[in-house]
Amino acid sequence: MGDAAETIKNHKNIIQTTGGTIASIGLEQTGRKVAGAFVTPATWVLNYAAEGSTPGLVDIGIYLSGFLSAPAAIVTGVMKAFVDDDISQKLGLIKGKEPAKYAKFIKACYNYGAASPQINAMTIASRGGTAWVSSVGLWVYITDAKDRLVADYHPSDFVEMYRPLKPYRANNQGKFAWDVIIKK
């Protein structure tokens, strides 16, 4: 139970909205006794506060009725939908800071592989691509129009970037030497 809470806490960069940190009483209390009962991430349900046609601030709450009997897959599905929305918003912000001709090819590392976004970013760099985490906290990478990784892109807004080292040298497994660049 503690491990699950820690994992979700460490993914806060994914679930922070542009409006600020999500009210995360569920996160704070996860694994502890609150009002005599244990709180776990699997019992969360998401309350959307709609502002126009798009979600604004999001509260994470826990409901007693009905939802408790729902399979974990439903909770996962709801959470995933929320995460997808949040990633989409942040990706829009990141694209807005890059030249339009490149922006459309910027993608979220969250979707690149099954590992965490940061590990996926490391994999991208080792395969010859450029990945970076922006000031909004989303790990992203860039491809060309044929979905091939781009080795030498320099983003306008980044906090930390993973990129292959020049001269580009791949080993016999096709992996590239790469390095980390931190914005000063």
Place this chain on the structure above:
Amino acid sequence: MGCDYKKMTCRIFVMVVLAAGVVACSESNKNSVQSADQKSEFGVFCDSFTSITERQDFANMSPTHRYNLLNAELEQKLGETSSAYIAWLAIATANPSIRYKLLEDAAHSVGESHWHCESALDHIAEVNP
């Protein structure tokens, strides 16, 4: 759910008791939610790395030989879908001077915030594909 709920002056959270071992939400959680007596993925990585460095012939091995030994053990103990194994495969070709920091970052990104591996800190630059 929805606008009306948000307009309420307070959020109501009702806590309930759940059976132990309820699975959490994200994909990476599946790697970090485990019973108390199971080692974490990066913990297994550290154990495997340590066992390689403690071999008597470690100093005489080539960096590639060390890498191949380590990979064989990790593939067997963790599997190709393990976050720790995936991270290692990427980090192995990173600048040697930052590999340990990257391992720490990778471990933290899956919830292992207190991960530390003395043998990797000392020898990570000596294991290369």
